[in-house]
Amino acid sequence: MDLIEAARGLIPVRRRVRIGVTGLRRSGKTSLLTSLAVNLLAEGRGVAALPALRAQLNGRRMRVAIPPAGASSMPRFDALAKSASLAADPPDWPKPTDAVSLLALDIDITRPGMFSALPQRLRLEFVDYPGEWLLDLPLLGQNYADWATGTLRRLETLPEARDFMGFVRGLPAGMSADEDLILSGHNLYVATLRALQTNGFSLLQPGRFLMPTPGDQPPWQHFFPMAGSSRLASLMQQRYDAYVAAVRDELSAPGFAHIDRLIVVADLLSALHAGRTAFDDASAALGLVARALSRREPLPLLPSWLQPWGISRIAFAATKADHVASRQRANLQALMARLTDTPARAVSQSFSIAAINCTEDFVWTLDARPVSAVRGHVAGQGVVRSYPGEVPDRPPELSDWAHPFLSLPHFTPKRLDPGGRGVIPQIELDRLLVFLLEDML
């Protein structure tokens, strides 16, 4: 027992751990936060909802409560309302969040032996960091010219970007900085990003174009990628620099500062199913994020808890792992690990999780061969069997795309306790939580 840790119990304040939860769009952040909150509350009531966490506590008891919001300016994540909608009949999946929100949980953990009267007091603060904004992190280490060149190269072949690319190519050399023209170009670019987002693309920058910060947009938010060295291009560069500076300032703001653990989630199974272009796009986005997170160097002479972006642990999680049988989840985890494999300052680990486990495994005999498959309930169809194919443990080769990979049914959650106050079945969420907190438990 660490005496310093025990001495903390004497002080009637809680040690705050701020955990950012972010991820590519539609990857299940809302479900993850809901499941975390409900299952931690259930653990506090003595129900073995998170077995790995229970094993880590090694017999110590835990009390969990949602503290009052106080005078916080950040909206609260209403996990219990979302859980209630999951438990309703018919169930309703939680609506994706479209703003920053905070889920706070107070946790008291008893200590063994002579320190039993000095509990460990933690306040876990999960910050729902919008996935769109996550992709602004790579911009912090990139100048306008590099970003614009890379973006235009990527858009060249995409049908969704035809109008915008036509506009950019049609700009005359030495174009002056006309505000109406800039606004047209900006709107065309935002429309392109929205179309790409609708079609399942993830690498969409700048993120605040898709999810603006509240309030009126300042003029520097109106820019778009273009090549050349005209006065217009020069103004675009200035506005890009102002945008990057604003992102940097925001990361030091009270809401996001002191995030010292991070969960990055991505729905790789859907990306595999959507095809090569969507998968490559998701891979590129994840790789960029992983590199951006590894690049954040600590400020000299400041302890880790004072660093503006001093993340010490990062969990990369492939979500919706309940859509594949347990035998294949190791492959999904390995795939996630390969896509985010980058030398990092923080300790990182990959997981394949299902925040809300909707299925059960079974062995299905297909083409006279037994395969591991899943079964679950689909609204309007009853119980459905699904063999979604083999999940690769590495990014698929070009030839692999000739075969369809996966088809993912929209399973409904298992029956939950009325009101959603019970337990939400999960896969590997407990291990992820233990990884994030093991140095404090």
Place this chain on the structure above:
Amino acid sequence: MSETRITPRLEVENPQAGRLEPESLPMVLPTKGSDRGTLSMVAMGVGVLMAGLSALSIGNFVADQFSRAPWLGWTTLAIAATGVGLIGVAVWRELSFLHRLDDVDRLRADLANPARAREAAKSWLGTLPQAAGIEAALNATDSPDAIMALLRAGPGRILADEAQTLGRIAAGQMLAVTAAVPYPALDGLIVALRGIRLVRQVASLYGFRPGTLGTIALLRRTLLSGVYVTSANIAVDTLVKAAISNPHLQTLAGDVAGAGVAARRMVVLARATAAACSPLSAEG
């Protein structure tokens, strides 16, 4: 990919089937063991012998008295029936108290259940004089969390304050008594007796009237909740200091070894008993 790989498949297994049922998860809170220990069995055996042999003796004695004279028999029977009846009433009270103690757990479960929270809150409030005027607010709330917040801020707070007052009074008495008693060996006995009385006082506050067995059961329960209460409230020391704000008592607490510890135990015991008796114990 090999050419023989199995293509993805999706098939309806049962169109009529409803949502899947989750696996039930075990509760891991301490549970009552079904195995009796050796001492318990010895105690039960002694109890059965005492009760059984006493009953037989009484029966024989009454029969013997009838054989001497009818009026003597009837008189003996009336005395025996009155005595046994009183014992029966006491046993009934103990058992009903133990049952009511289990009701606290049921009430806690109901208050945590959104479908039953409001009715559970009303049934609890019906037993409390401290609940006057809260029903209108209770009817206006729209969520179990709001109901719990209302109960905690209203009757829960009042009851906890009253329990705290009882604890402070006991703490002050402990300081005075431990300083006055000339034999340190008696300190432990005095603390134990005052502690039991305090447990019964606090239980009465919450609507219980425990007898001896009930107090033992409540003490066991209090010990469990005590872990949380002591751990959750470092402010106990402050309460003890408040309890001994009298300068004379402060001098005593400084001079008499163990007096402060005894006082502190009373405050903690009051809070732990309140936590054990309250369906809102999660507030700690």
